Amino acid sequence: xxxxxxxxxxxxxxxxxxxxxxxxxxxxxxxxxxxxxxxxxxxxxxxxxxxxxxxxxxxxxxxxxxxxxxxxxxxxxxxxxxxxxxxxxxxxxxxxxxxxxxxxxxxxxxxxxxxxxxxxxxxxxxxxxxxxxxxxxxxxxxxxxxxxxxxxxxxxxxxxxxxxxxxxxxxxxxxxxxxxxxxxxxxxxxxxxxxxxxxxxxxxxxxxxxxxxxxx
Numbered sequence: 001x002x003x004x005x006x007x008x009x010x011x012x013x014x015x016x017x018x019x020x021x022x023x024x025x026x027x028x029x030x031x032x033x034x035x036x037x038x039x040x041x042x043x044x045x046x047x048x049x050x051x052x053x054x055x056x057x058x059x060x061x062x063x064x065x066x067x068x069x070x071x072x073x074x075x076x077x078x079x080x081x082x083x084x085x086x087x088x089x090x091x092x093x094x095x096x097x098x099x100x101x102x103x104x105x106x107x108x109x110x111x112x113x114x115x116x117x118x119x120x121x122x123x124x125x126x127x128x129x130x131x132x133x134x135x136x137x138x139x140x141x142x143x144x145x146x147x148x149x150x151x152x153x154x155x156x157x158x159x160x161x162x163x164x165x166x167x168x169x170x171x172x173x174x175x176x177x178x179x180x181x182x183x184x185x186x187x188x189x190x191x192x193x194x195x196x197x198x199x200x201x202x203x204x205x206x207x208x209x210x211x212x213x214x215x216x
Contacts, residue, residue, distance in 0.1 A: 001063060008054040008064065019044045019051065023065055024108035028115055032062055032123045062123060066116050069109045070131055076102040078138050086148035088162060089201055089209075092169045095142060097194070100173070104185035151209055161208045168204060172197060 008016060022043035027035045037058055041048045055061040080098045085091045103110050117136075121129040143166070149158040176193055 004055060004060055004064060021108055023061055024112045027062060027065060028108060028111035031115055032119060063128060065112060066124060066128055069113050070135055072106060072109050073113060074135060076105060078142060081142050083142055086146055087151060088147050088165055089205060092166060096169055096173050107185055153208055153210055165204055165208060172200060
């Protein structure tokens with residue numbers, strides 16, 4: 001795989017981007033089995049021989065895209081979240097905002113990641129499957145570790161509060177993405193959406209957090 005990546009990355013960046021995006025979109029839409037290299041080369045505007053010069057099979061191309069996507073999600077998303085933030089709403093807000101920024105940078109990576117996470121190890125070597133599991137665990141830690149449950153109301157089950165807040169933030173994000181379907185995220189002014197989002201967060205804090213007087 002290292003030789004394949006080095007060979008592909010010797011290509012000019014604009015051409016790399018065009019081929020990669022066409023392939024990401026194809027696998028995201030059709031999954032591994034039904035993905036077509038014919039459609040990829042047509043979308044990328046290249047000959048099939050060029051694609052198979054850099055990747056000798058659909059399998060190699062798929063593995064490259066998985067590796068690229070894992071590195072993209074780690075560096076552009078997970079590594080940018082402050083894992084030391086103890087406030088649940090602040091932590092989840094960071095996750096939502098940074099993820100949206102990463103999606104605006106490359107939506108197809110996240111669409112494709114949903115496919116290979118669903119397909120699991122079926123089309124991947126063990127080493128790459130292990131990297132996917134590491135990414136899942138990294139995301140899990142960012143979601144759950146180091147949260148200060150003492151900030152929640154004492155008359156509410158902290159686990160239920162945690163999940164209600166998480167579902168609320170996830171739900172808003174999914175609703176927003178559905179509303180923006182068909183638009184290029186990088187071209188959207190998100191300021192009014194974040195203003196609305198923070199208004200919802202204020203309601204969540206008022207509903208589930210101890211007030212300063214209560215916490216004394």
